[in-house]
Amino acid sequence: SMLGARKPVVSVSAVRTGSGKSQTTRAVCRVLQKAGLRLVVVRHPMPYGDLVAQEAQRFATVDDLSAQRCTIEEREEFEPHLTAGTVVFAGVDYEMILRRAEEEADIIVWDGGNNDFPFFRSDCEIVVVDPHRPGHETTYHPGETNLRRAGVLVINKIDTAAPESVAALRRSIRAVNPKALVIDGASPIxxxxxxxxxxxxxxxxxxxxxxxxxxxxxxxxxxxxxxxxxxxxxxxxxxxxxxxxxxxxxxxxxxxxxxxxxxxxxxxxxxxxxxxxxxxxxxxxxxxxxxxxxxxxxxxxxxxxxELQEIGAPTLEDALAGVIEKARAQTAITA
Incomplete structure (x- = not known):
């Protein structure tokens, strides 16, 4: 089951850890910011500390990470968003977190973790796949669920993967989710x-x-x-x-x-x-x-x-056009 949001939601997930979800999420945020939308990121739970104290966390600056005693693993997910000026919510009670996020955003970005599927019902479900590990997209759970659900699939790391691995991944996508919009991406260092x-x-x-x-x-x-x-x-x-x-x-x-x-x-x-x-x-x-x-x-x-670098078309901007229009229309109605 998923929570329904009053604001549009874009989710970014992956089929395996290390596919490039984080740089894809940052790229999504840049597109939404360029569109003039107020956004917040809600991060998949990282329950490493005091779960009572972590019920509903809000991070606005890097200093908040130390104040809330974040682990290195939490910092790795939160800090890049904070340095880009994006507020991050995380914690344990995701209905409470969602309601708080809705109060200060035109659009919410779900930043997935552990290859899990989103907790919020998404208007645009983006999933990152990795040609360095062809075949993993259909042999690991819940990553395969993400592959099958995705409206948008980003084939990342094309610049460093073997051409035959990229081709194998494309065949897998066509067999499992032929309706998904496929974006080619590189990850230059x-x-x-x-x-x-x-x-x-x-x-x-x-x-x-x-x-x-x-x-x-x-x-x-x-x-x-x-x-x-x-x-x-x-x-x-x-x-x-x-x-x-x-x-x-x-x-x-x-x-x-x-x-x-x-x-x-x-x-x-x-x-x-x-x-x-x-x-x-x-x-x-x-x-x-x-x-x-x-x-x-x-x-x-x-x-x-x-950092994610899109190759050719379609792009993330193309994939996000519909949800951006929805967020703008909703913002105009409530203004």
Whole structure:
């Protein structure tokens, strides 16, 4: 079942963790902001702390993340929206959250998580699929449900996927959801100072859930290290401590990357200690947030990030035209 909203809703979900949902959500927000609409993001629940205190949370600034004791995982989802000036709601009681979000928005963006389907009935249901893992879109739950429900499918990472994998994904989409509007997308990487990578021994820190739960062998950090001439990608496994070392034993596919895990203060300290222990010249932070906000590093570090880049037509602007018109009409009636 889903909650019905009094304001139009755009939802963004994915078929697997690490498909590129977050950069797609940010791109959707930019289109809606360009259209002059007041929007808020409602994030899928991340129940890592005090659930009573987290009943209905509102975040307007990055400082709110510290005030509400957010984990690294929560920060990774919330911070990019906040730095773009978008208010984020999250918590436990999603009917309460929805009613509060409706009070300050013309349109609501549901930012999915754990490949779950939206909690709110959506006027435009966007789902991101990943050609690096063809076949996963129909073999994982609830990701397959998202694939079948979607009105819009974004094939992300076309720029780095094998052509035969992209073709296989297109065949799968045609077989399962032939009526969906399909948008082609790339995920180019952006580095603060790419020239500084050349010749360095680098430690690559990637998004934790993408590596552990998403079965991805690499992310933006590895791409940047290889593309810009790192001398060596240093293996942090011999230097890992505590729950970080346990994560390597539990998820051996992670390999010579460091998953950014910080579900507690203790785990955050263990992540920091693992980084400090690892002999490297440079840390590549390929996480949605700047880890330097939450841990102390005494090693030079650069941020690496993805942004969605649409290829050709149709575009997100095309896909969102109908819901934008609906939001404008509703706003005009209530003005």
């Amino acid at each position: 952006y580095v603060d100072d790419y020239a500084a990578i050349a010749g360095k021994r680098v430690l690559v820190v990637e998004d934790g859930p993408t590596l552990t739960h998403g079965d991805m062998a690499y992310g933006a950090g590895i791409v940047a290290a290889q593309r810009f001439g790192a001398a060596e990608i240093v293996d942090p496994r011999p230097y890992a401590v505590g729950t970080i070392a346990e994560a390597y034993r539990k998820y051996p596919q992670v390999g010579a990357l460091l998953p950014a895990m910080g579900y507690s203060d203790q785990q955050r300290l263990e992540l920091e200690t693992t980084i400090r222990n690892t002999p490297c010249d440079l840390v590549l932070i390929a996480t949605p947030i700047d880890l330097r906000r939450v841990i102390s590093l005494d090693i030079p570090a650069l941020r690496v990030r993805y």
